[in-house]
Amino acid sequence: MCGIAGLIHRGSSADIGSQMTSMLQALKHRGPDSTGFALYGSGGSKDYVMRFKVAEQEDLATGFDINDAIKDRLAMVDARLKEMGAKVTKTESVTDYAMRYQLSFDGDLKRVIDYIEDVDGTEILSIGHALELIKDLGDATVVSDQYKLNGFNGTHAIGHTRMATESDVDIRSAHPYWAYPFNDVSVVHNGQLTNYWTKRRGLERQGHRFMSDCDSELIAVYIAHRIDKGDDLHTAMSRSVDELDGVFTYLVATADSLGMAKDVMAAKPMVLYESDDLIALASEEVAIRSIFPHEIDTFDPYEGEVRVWQS
Amino acid sequence: MAELNTDHESHKLGMHTEQLSGRTQQVFFSPSADENFTYPDGIEVDFAKEAEFDAAAMDIRDVNIKIRELMKEGHGTITVRNPSAKHSLGVGILNRLNLNFDGSLGYFGCGLCDGPNIRISGRVGWSCAENMMSGTIVVEKNAGSTFGAAIRGGDLVCKGDVGSRTGIDQKGGTIIVGGRAGAFSGFMMQRGRMIILGDAGKNLGDSMYDGTIFVGGKIEDLGVDAVEGEITETEISWLEAKLALYGMKAPNGVKNLTKIVAGKQLWNYDNLEPSEKKLVL
Numbered sequence: 001m002c003g004i005a006g007l008i009h010r011g012s013s014a015d016i017g018s019q020m021t022s023m024l025q026a027l028k029h030r031g032p033d034s035t036g037f038a039l040y041g042s043g044g045s046k047d048y049v050m051r052f053k054v055a056e057q058e059d060l061a062t063g064f065d066i067n068d069a070i071k072d073r074l075a076m077v078d079a080r081l082k083e084m085g086a087k088v089t090k091t092e093s094v095t096d097y098a099m100r101y102q103l104s105f106d107g108d109l110k111r112v113i114d115y116i117e118d119v120d121g122t123e124i125l126s127i128g129h130a131l132e133l134i135k136d137l138g139d140a141t142v143v144s145d146q147y148k149l150n151g152f153n154g155t156h157a158i159g160h161t162r163m164a165t166e167s168d169v170d171i172r173s174a175h176p177y178w179a180y181p182f183n184d185v186s187v188v189h190n191g192q193l194t195n196y197w198t199k200r201r202g203l204e205r206q207g208h209r210f211m212s213d214c215d216s217e218l219i220a221v222y223i224a225h226r227i228d229k230g231d232d233l234h235t236a237m238s239r240s241v242d243e244l245d246g247v248f249t250y251l252v253a254t255a256d257s258l259g260m261a262k263d264v265m266a267a268k269p270m271v272l273y274e275s276d277d278l279i280a281l282a283s284e285e286v287a288i289r290s291i292f293p294h295e296i297d298t299f300d301p302y303e304g305e306v307r308v309w310q311s
Numbered sequence: 312m313a314e315l316n317t318d319h320e321s322h323k324l325g326m327h328t329e330q331l332s333g334r335t336q337q338v339f340f341s342p343s344a345d346e347n348f349t350y351p352d353g354i355e356v357d358f359a360k361e362a363e364f365d366a367a368a369m370d371i372r373d374v375n376i377k378i379r380e381l382m383k384e385g386h387g388t389i390t391v392r393n394p395s396a397k398h399s400l401g402v403g404i405l406n407r408l409n410l411n412f413d414g415s416l417g418y419f420g421c422g423l424c425d426g427p428n429i430r431i432s433g434r435v436g437w438s439c440a441e442n443m444m445s446g447t448i449v450v451e452k453n454a455g456s457t458f459g460a461a462i463r464g465g466d467l468v469c470k471g472d473v474g475s476r477t478g479i480d481q482k483g484g485t486i487i488v489g490g491r492a493g494a495f496s497g498f499m500m501q502r503g504r505m506i507i508l509g510d511a512g513k514n515l516g517d518s519m520y521d522g523t524i525f526v527g528g529k530i531e532d533l534g535v536d537a538v539e540g541e542i543t544e545t546e547i548s549w550l551e552a553k554l555a556l557y558g559m560k561a562p563n564g565v566k567n568l569t570k571i572v573a574g575k576q577l578w579n580y581d582n583l584e585p586s587e588k589k590l591v592l
Contacts, residue, residue, distance in 0.1 A: 266456060266475040266493055269437055285396035285436055286417055293367075293395075295414050298434055299453045300474040303494040303512060 002190045003027030005282040006251040008156035008258040017152025022290040024140035024159045031161035034174035035143045036135030038186035041154045047102045051125040055097040076119045084112045110181040128184035130255045135174040155311040158251045160188040167214045177217045179224035184255040189216035191248030191268045234308045237261045259308040266303035273298045356387035363390035440467045459486045478505050497524045516571045524571040527561045540572040
């Protein structure tokens with residue numbers, strides 16, 4: 001059991017950092033292991049925002065050497081960015097192991113990403129013009145305070161509270177997943193995929209890489225793969241309902257849209273609120289009600305249903 | 312064989328003359344035997360004595376305790392303001408009571424109830440009225456999945472749309488849906504009646520053992536061993552009366568509802584021993 005939530009403001013922006021924190025905190029009972037946010041800023045900048053980590057939280061308890069290792073890894077990341085021609089315009093050390101870089105770059109982004117992730121212990125959580133992906137151990141308020149997410153202004157967001165059932169309790173296995181190597185695409189998922197290994201092997205043979213053994217990562221890679229093949233988001237998601245086996249409800253966000261899909265058994269919950277200027281979705285209505293104190297009309301999407309909204 | 316000894320301690324205490332009590336006991340209906348329809352620790356309430364409170368800042372447990380406290384004070388009509396989609400509200404009420412929720416409920420609302428009349432002005436989440444024994448529950452807006460799972464009696468009404476697996480394992484009572492019902496509604500239904508005035512999702516009545524499902528709209532497809540039946544005059548009268556109770560109407564009249572029953576062709580309906588089945592198969 002995990003909790004997922006999403007919201008999208010149509011034609012405006014808001015403090016989505018605080019809103020998503022409230023929604024995910026209301027879902028804490030569905031998944032206390034880790035919490036993740038994919039926040040989409042208002043965009044407009046030509047610079048990329050890159051969120052990455054150079055160690056796991058638990059690594060910090062492994063001895064004195066880890067601090068030196070983190071410094072070495074960061075120096076190596078900086079050197080490799082420079083070597084590839086990326087110009088870092090702003091750096092921010094959010095935690096001892098998680099960084100936020102703003103950079104300008106005109107070349108092959110996938111090559112840069114692969115080169116950076118080749119540094120030991122380093123994983124790029126997200127890169128894009130709008131997306132900023134934050135995930136760590138703890139509940140929503142802990143992660144939000146740690147990464148200073150309250151006040152984050154943007155148009156849309158998805159988030160996840162995780163109860164680990166299929167893989168480890170660490171940042172690598174936490175959601176959301178970024179759909180490498182596609183900018184600004186992220187996924188959160190509640191459920192289990194039963195044809196995970198079959199599908200993963202198929203995607204790996206086509207050149208995609210997986211950073212974890214979490215079945216949810218497959219959805220991100222699958223959607224990225226389908227978009228690469230020319231599908232639009234709705235088509236890619238509709239195809240996933242036919243091709244992915246298991247019980248699942250998932251949300252996908254891109255630079256300007258938010259989508260949801262439910263498996264054909266409708267075995268995982270999703271409650272939806274839709275108005276002219278805001279759409280909010282969550283595993284439970286209490287999450288939506290955390291940002292709407294007054295009565296609202298909500299409903300459950302049906303089995304096999306796919307919906308996509310634009311910001 | 313030893314002689315039966317009728318000199319039991321229980322007889323001395325007069326217990327052999329006592330009647331079983333409680334609605335769930337296997338007793339025959341008698342209009343005069345009111346005590347048969349009241350739990351031994353049932354609370355006498357006065358429907359004219361009303362109370363209300365605001366649940367916005369209360370924990371789930373505190374809301375349910377408050378309802379019981381008001382019942383013990385004799386309040387027969389209770390209104391809960393701002394339930395705010397909290398889970399598990401109004402559960403385990405084994406008493407006559409008029410209970411109004413002014414707002415929406417979360418998951419597992421009004422489960423394990425036996426007797427109260429409950430009205431929810433908003434929506435309910437998954438598993439509303441699970442294992443309900445008797446009484447009425449009316450939801451004015453939509454409901455989530457597994458609405459009325461395993462209910463045994465009473466009327467459970469949703470005036471809007473409901474999610475998947477509505478009435479899964481239904482063992483009695485009546486479920487009425489004003490709008491659409493999701494996939495696998497009536498899954499493994501054993502007894503009772505379900506009326507869906509809108510469309511029904513796929514696998515309707517899958518593996519149903521018994522019971523009846525009436526559908527006013529389009530049926531996406533039928534589940535295993537669910538077949539169409541012929542609606543009777545008695546059923547038409549019953550449907551008209553039942554829907555009128557809740558101010559609801561079939562879109563094209565009750566005569567045009569599609570009736571779905573169990574085909575009873577599944578393996579568990581034959582009388583063959585396992586060894587005989589091998590011979591047949």
